[in-house]
């Protein structure tokens with residue numbers, strides 16, 4: 001009995017305090033590659049919907065509304081699996097190191113963003129986001145009706161008249 | 165490994181021996197940090213995908229991993245050694261919460277609870293999956309049938325888990341960590357898998373549906389099965405022994421959430437449907 005108590009005491013005394021005074025002081029650092037609250041970069045997103053397709057909690061939703069597509073993240077259901085960030089072709093989603101997500105305001109866990117879709121000149125239906133088209137190097141050649149960008153070399157001089 | 169250390173802490177806490185709670189959780193903590201480093205999270209590791217795993221174990225973590233294993237092994241042994249003759253602890257655990265092997269078989273109890281009553285079932289040995297065929301696994305059996313045996317089984321299993329991880333690391337082949345699956349998953353297929361979780365065998369059953377999504381998914385966690393043994397275990401025991409009796413099965417209630425309400429006056433039992441529960445919640449919390 002005594003021996004066992006002494007052994008227990010030895011374990012306790014050879015390992016003194018290991019806890020941190022969190023939240024009154026700084027907490028522990030999270031490791032590299034930690035998956036915390038996600039962040040979306042609306043500039044990069046091309047609205048492909050890949051993230052919504054893989055999200056196991058089904059919390060990413062798309063609503064088409066004319067020229068706009070509204071994208072909604074209801075993060076109170078997020079399991080921080082990071083699949084959305086993994087599949088995003090544009091790396092628009094990043095898993096940040098934020099883990100202090102407790103809140104009494106639900107809107108803290110809500111992200112909404114609007115994507116402007118460019119319409120197809122022929123049929124008038126949405127087909128691609130502004131962001132995606134902006135990234136195509138032939139962008140300067142998409143003015144006017146005589147769009148023949150495909151025949152222009154990428155290195156056309158600045159101010160060069162496209163389509164001629 | 166971390167689950168058993170967590171359990172040891174909680175079991176200690178239930179019987180008022182908080183020192184073991186503090187120490188077991190302290191020992192366990194480096195394992196959680198490693199989990200975070202390897203997978204990105206302490207819990208909800210989110211590693212498995214259809215076809216493989218998402219992240220490899222980074223090469224620079226290997227040494228740290230082995231160090232942590234060595235430390236956890238040493239400290240776990242220290243704790244086992246220290247509590248082995250603790251008379252207070254033994255008074256609360258030895259010959260308390262007894263489940264005879266016959267009862268274990270009759271109620272189909274699983275995992276360490278069964279193994280502590282001399283019923284050596286372990287899916288890793290009975291139906292080896294993953295790499296268990298090559299790694300092997302010693303089934304830890306105790307014959308005391310009481311809570312103390314469950315402590316011993318779990319502690320020995322913690323050490324065995326460390327051995328398995330070491331061997332797995334040593335013999336790990338270098339190959340792609342995930343298969344490249346491009347075809348959609350055909351609907352209407354059935355999958356069933358059983359693995360040995362820390363609390364006993366757990367079964368997942370899935371029927372595939374349209375769009376590569378599951379049509380139905382049913383999980384049978386070991387706690388559901390183990391809870392069936394509680395009435396016979398606590399029958400005739402002191403009320404003070406009920407919490408540790410229940411705790412000795414390492415129940416995970418979030419795995420086993422089933423709900424029925426009993427009106428204590430009339431004895432009427434009622435089971436709520438999902439729709440009723442949602443409505444009840446809305447009325448209560450959203451004032452609708």
Ligand code: SF4
Nearest residue numbers: 055078079081082084
């Ligand atoms: S981290 Fe996982 S659960 Fe959260 S939004 Fe991304 S895919 Fe969905």
Ligand code: SF4
Nearest residue numbers: 045046048049051088
């Ligand atoms: S966030 Fe990424 S995956 Fe999701 S719609 Fe935008 S580009 Fe696609």
